[in-house]
Amino acid sequence: MNQEILGSEAKQKCKTAWDKLAAEYYSTNHMTSRNFDMIIRHNFSSVIPKLSSTEPILDIGGGKGRLKELYPNFDGSIIVGDFSLPMLKINNYFSKNTTLVQTDAFNIPFKSGVFQAVFSLLGDSYPLEKVFSDVYRVLRPEGFFFIALPNRIWRKNIALVLGIDENETVFLLRDGKKLRVPSFLYAADDLGKILFTVGFEILKSGDWDSSNLTEHPYFSEHVLIAARNMNITPEKVPLITYALARKSKSPAR
Numbered sequence: 001m002n003q004e005i006l007g008s009e010a011k012q013k014c015k016t017a018w019d020k021l022a023a024e025y026y027s028t029n030h031m032t033s034r035n036f037d038m039i040i041r042h043n044f045s046s047v048i049p050k051l052s053s054t055e056p057i058l059d060i061g062g063g064k065g066r067l068k069e070l071y072p073n074f075d076g077s078i079i080v081g082d083f084s085l086p087m088l089k090i091n092n093y094f095s096k097n098t099t100l101v102q103t104d105a106f107n108i109p110f111k112s113g114v115f116q117a118v119f120s121l122l123g124d125s126y127p128l129e130k131v132f133s134d135v136y137r138v139l140r141p142e143g144f145f146f147i148a149l150p151n152r153i154w155r156k157n158i159a160l161v162l163g164i165d166e167n168e169t170v171f172l173l174r175d176g177k178k179l180r181v182p183s184f185l186y187a188a189d190d191l192g193k194i195l196f197t198v199g200f201e202i203l204k205s206g207d208w209d210s211s212n213l214t215e216h217p218y219f220s221e222h223v224l225i226a227a228r229n230m231n232i233t234p235e236k237v238p239l240i241t242y243a244l245a246r247k248s249k250s251p252a253r
Helices: 008-021 031-047 085-089 129-138 152-156 188-198 221-230
Strands: 057-060 078-082 098-102 115-121 139-150 168-172 178-182 200-208 240-247
Touching: 008 085, 008 178, 031 139, 031 200, 031 221, 031 240, 078 085, 085 098, 115 129, 129 139, 129 188, 139 152, 139 188, 152 221, 188 200, 188 240
Parallel strands: 057 078, 057 115, 078 098, 115 139
Antiparallel strands: 139 240, 168 178, 200 240
8 A cells, every 4th residue: 555645546445444334433343443532532631732712623534523522612613524424424413513524634625724723533544644734734823733543563463363464454344344444553753754744843742552541441352462462461552643733834844
C-alpha cells in the first residue's frame, strides 16, 4: 500500500469495508476498538485546549460522531465528516449544531481557515501527508489538530496472529468473515515529523495505555496476546498513539 496517497481503487476498497462495518463497528463484538475508545475518553480532556463556541470544529472520519460525547457541554457548531454513508447514518447526536457531511478525508470540502479545531479519532485509514495538508488548510491560524491512532507496537505484537501486512488491519465480522482495511500507524515521533513537515507545531504527542484508568477495562483477546508477547500486564500495553498540533501563523513549509 502506497503510504503517500491512497489511489482511487484502494480508497473505494476502504469505503466498501467501512460500509460493511457500520452495522456492527460500535458493538462490544469489536472489543479492541472499545478498549481504544475507553483510553481516548479517559485522556482526552487532559490534552485538549479550550474551544470557543463561536467557531466550528470538524470531526473527520467521525462515523457516528463521538465529539459530542467527549465535549458534552460544547454548544458550538460540529461538522461530522465521513466517506461512509452507513457510518454517518448511525449518528447518535442529531441536533441543531451538528451537521453530517459525506466527504473524503483526502479532499475536505470546506474553505481554507474556517475551523478552530479538527479531530481524527482512530483515523488510521488515512493518516497520510496529503490528508494532513488539507487539515492544515481548513484550520484557522493557531487552530489545532488532534489525532489518535492505534499503537504501532501493539499491532506489531499481534500481526502474526492476525495475518496482516504492515499497513492494514482486519476485523472479524459477526458472520465469521474477515474484513481487511487500510491502517497506517506510526511511532509518536514519526507522526510528529510528518505533521511538522506539513507546517504544524507539535504541542503534545505520545502513547497511552490503560494503567491510569479509574475503571477496570475488559481487555480484548488481542490486547491479552500483545501483553503476553511483551511480557507485561495488559494495563501496560500501549494502545493509543496521539498527537496534538497547532497551525502556525507562518505559511506551511
